[in-house]
Amino acid sequence: MQSIEIVLTMLLLVLASGYLVRMLPFALPLPLVQIGLGACVAAFFNRGVTLDPDFFFLLFxxxxxxxxxxxxxKEGLFQDARTVLQLALGLVVFTVLGIGFLLHWLIPAMPLAVAFALAAIVSPTDPVALSSIAARVPVPRRLMHILEGESLLNDASGLVCFRFAVVAAMTGQFSLASASLAFLWLALGGVGVGVLVTLGITHGHVLITRRFGQDAGLPILVSLLTPFGAYLAAEHLGASGILASVAAGITMSYVELSGTAPAATRVQRTAVWDSVQFALNGIAFVLLGEQLPGILARAIVALEQSGQHDPWWLLVYALAINVGLALLRLLWVLASLRVNLLIAHRRGQPAAAPPWRLILATSLTGVRGAITLAGVLTLPLLLPDGSAFPARDLAIFLATTVIVFSLLVASFGLPPLLAGLQLPAESQHQREEDLARQRSTKAALSAIKRAQQDLSDKNAADADIYAAAAMRVMTLYQRQLDADGANEVDAEQLRKADAAERALRLAGLRAARQEIFSLARYNRVSDDIARRLVREIDLLEARYSP
Known part of the structure; x- marks a missing residue:
């Protein structure tokens, strides 16, 4: 029962954080609110949660x-592939070396391998923590694509480096040749397993459901179990479960392009995954806050054992690692920009340096989150000889300060930095959207004509009804098609008209839904009919919502 109570308490705190972050009179990222709630629980109720690092790693x-x-x-990932790889791979290695040597110099009691492990685990950025900040700050679209690609790939590269550093700390040995071979197997094997597991699961699911049918919740449960299957299969084969999970997600995005899943399933699955993501990230940050008092107390003890009896040295170490991370990121961004401009110049491609505020914003968006927390908690408790893992508590404390500090800097530094920043419009994005609308509208018109003819042939007596219905539906699509042929000025006006019409449609849908609820409350219609009609309106509202 105690485990169930802990889980329910964590979920209640995550729920409370969602309300509280909107009630605050000032903007504050959701992860910081969740950390604060966890710390309050630990401080006032004197309750603690003992975390199993391996279980935590697997679950989150x-x-x-x-x-x-x-x-x-994917288009943003491929468009800026060079920049993404420079940040996700090159910056990780640069960070591991720079912060690793800095920590070993600052804290001689921390072995170099442990310092490298800590540097590796604080190198990955967190996309969800960044998204919570970007929701309140207008981060440019292209920059967000680069940062999302970086966070996706540097999770894997940082955690793989972390794994090698921990092995070196445990065994006291490190071979570059064997590590390189092991890295190849970890990377290639992990990616291969993730792709194969996802394809196997999805194709098997399609074959079985085509033959025997399926329940409504079955595909959602399959998607929830797929990442765990890929992770466990890769780990069983000695490959990287981290890369397998990433590869499984990318493969799933391409599988989705087949369009085999029903629309209702996609809507429900999106809602379920949004809830899972919100809950897991929220629990991770609440647990981080709940662990803070114990982490601080154990870090003070570890500091005293290293020969420093003044606890203020913890603040010095925390500032040093955070400032070091920011400076290394800024230096890498500047160097990468110089290299990219030089390559573009030699190829004869037009290229201009971005505004300095955008460069500085790229440096401040290195926000850490659940990945760093989950990874650092997996540091072993004991060495093979039974002695305590050196500086483990101090490493966890420093990783925690990186998470909190990066959230604070991004939260309060990005808004004034990006305020009023004027960037050229991304015309390619608008052209692609216009093309998709035009082609899909033509396909819809053709399909409506064929469907009308088929229905009229089967029910000749009702041919006029089908013709009138087809005319009403085709009028809506034809108006969209006419907009695609307009000039730039007319197209802009039509987009404004479309936005106005969308607002009116939403107002009508919401009023209709409230009327159905009212009829159900007074028993004028059955609950079953009310639920079905409300579901239809909900799907239409999702269609018209921006």
């Missing part, structure tokens, strides 16, 4: 990484 990482891979915009 596969679904979060899977969802990152599933939802990341």
């Amino acid at each position: 990482l596969p679904p979060l990484l899977f969802l990152d891979g599933w939802r990341i915009p």
Whole structure:
């Protein structure tokens, strides 16, 4: 019963954080509110949660990484592939080396391998923590695509580096040749397992359901279990479960392009995954806050054991690692920009340096979150000889300060930095949207004509009814098609008209739904009919909502 109570308490705190963040008179990222709630519980109720690092790693990482891979915009990832790889791979290695040596120099009692492990685990950025900040700050679309791609790939690269550093700390040995071979197997094997598991599960599901049918919740449960299957299969084969989860998510995004899933299933699945993501990230940050008092107390003890008896040294170490991370990121961004401009110049491509505020914003958006927390908690408790893992509590404390500090800096630094920043319009995005609307509208018109003819042939007596209905539906699509042929000025006006019409449609749908609720409350219609009609209106509202 105690485990159930803990889970329910965590979920209630996550729920409370969702209300509280909107009630505050000032903007504050959701993760910070959740950390604060967890710390309050630990401080006032003197209740603690003992975390099993391996269980924590398995429960939180596969679904979060899977969802990152599933939802990341692929066009943005491929468009800026060089920049994304520079940040996700090059910056991780640069950070591991720079912060690792800095920590070992600052804290001689922390072995170099442990310092590298800590540097590796604080190198990945967190897309969900960044999204909570971006919801209140107008981050440019292209920059968000780059940051999302970086966070997707550097999760894997940072955690793989972390794994090697922990092995070196446990064994006291490190071979670059064997590590390189192991890295290849971890990477290639993990990606291969993730792709194969996802394809196997999805194709098997399609074959079975085509033959025997399915319940409404079955595909949603399949999608929830897929990341765990990929992760466990890869780990069983000695490959990277992290990369398998990422690869599984990317593969799922391509499987979705087949369009085999019903529309209602996609709507329900999106809602379920949004809830899972919100709950898992929220619980992770609440647990972080709940662990803070114990982490601080154990870090003070570890500091005293290292020879420093003044607890203010913890603040010095925390500031040093956070400032070091920010400076290394800024230096890497500047160096990468210089290299990219030079390559573009040699290829004869037009290229201009972005505004300095955008460069600085790229440096401040290195927000850490659940991945860093989940990873650092997996540091072993003991070495193979039975002695305590060196500086473990101090490493957890420093990783925690990186999470909190990065959230604070991004929350209060990005709004004034990006305020009023004027960037050129992304015409390619609008052209692609116009093309998709035009082609889909033509396909809809053709399908309506064929459906009308088929219905009229089967029911000749009702041919006039089908013709009138087809005319009403085709009028809506034809108006959209006419907009695609307009000039730039007319197209802009038509977009405004479309937005106005969407607002009117939403107002009508909401009024209709309230009337159905009213009829159900007074028993004028049955609950079953009310639920079905409300569901139809909900789907239409999702269609017209921006």
